[in-house]
Amino acid sequence: MTTDNDIDATAGEYVLGTLDPAERAVVAARRLREPALDAAIRDWELRLAPLDAETREIAPPVGLWTRIERRLDTPTDDRAAPVEIGQLKRQVQRWRRAAFAASAIAAALVLAIGVREQVYRAQPTNFVGVFQHGDVQPVFYLTIDLKTRELTLRPVSAERQPGKTYQLWIASNEIGPAPQSLGLVNDDLAPTRKSLTEFDPALLQRATFGVSLEPEGGSPTGRPTSPALHAKLLPATN
Helix, strand or coil: CCCHHHHHHHHHHHHHCCCCHHHHHHHHHHHHHCHHHHHHHHHHHHHHHHHHHHCCCCCCCCCHHHHHHHHHHCCCCCCCCCCCHHHHHHHHHHHHHHHHHHHHHHHHHHHHHHHHHHHHHCCCCEEEEEECCCCCCCCEEEEEECCCCEEEEEECCCCCCCCEEEEEEEECCCCCCCCEEEEECCCCCCCEEEECCCCCHHHHHHCEEEEEEEECCCCCCCCCCCCCEEEECEECCC
């Protein structure tokens, strides 16, 4: 009787390529009429799929298999006795099972290491920028989530100026030689929120942000009309 363990082992050998051509053909035929085996093969392919993206295919040297067969058929010295075929087949089976187990373990380790490295390489998505004069208390600070590209500008020591309004800017060589307006800051100095979905996250991370004090209603020129406070984004601790 075929057990689940037998099916899983056969599926693993099929996917890992440790079966000889005849055995592989038999398994390929079986999977067409055995749903459990077909499901096990698909499961193995799914688990090992990340390896295809991480490794490139390397063709073996021409004539490698012929040289291996020749070495097996050639005694190492005059005293060497012919190898009994049945014993050799049993050894091959043991080697195949060992190779299958080792390959499965190696694949699991590769996947585990890949997941761990992905976690280590994960880039921060939350950033903060501070607008201030010298060593005094910040005037504004902003936070931005690069995943959603939602920006929030919060006043710290900023004060309302009669007939004036604050305006938010972004500057980057990637969007042109001049700063681009991101809109006005709320007149009541409540937190101002902006959606920056039109900008690439990488651009936002490299850009310089600015806040300038403009005539009421915003800059009439489309450019800052007074010296702006500048800030660069820094990763924020979650």
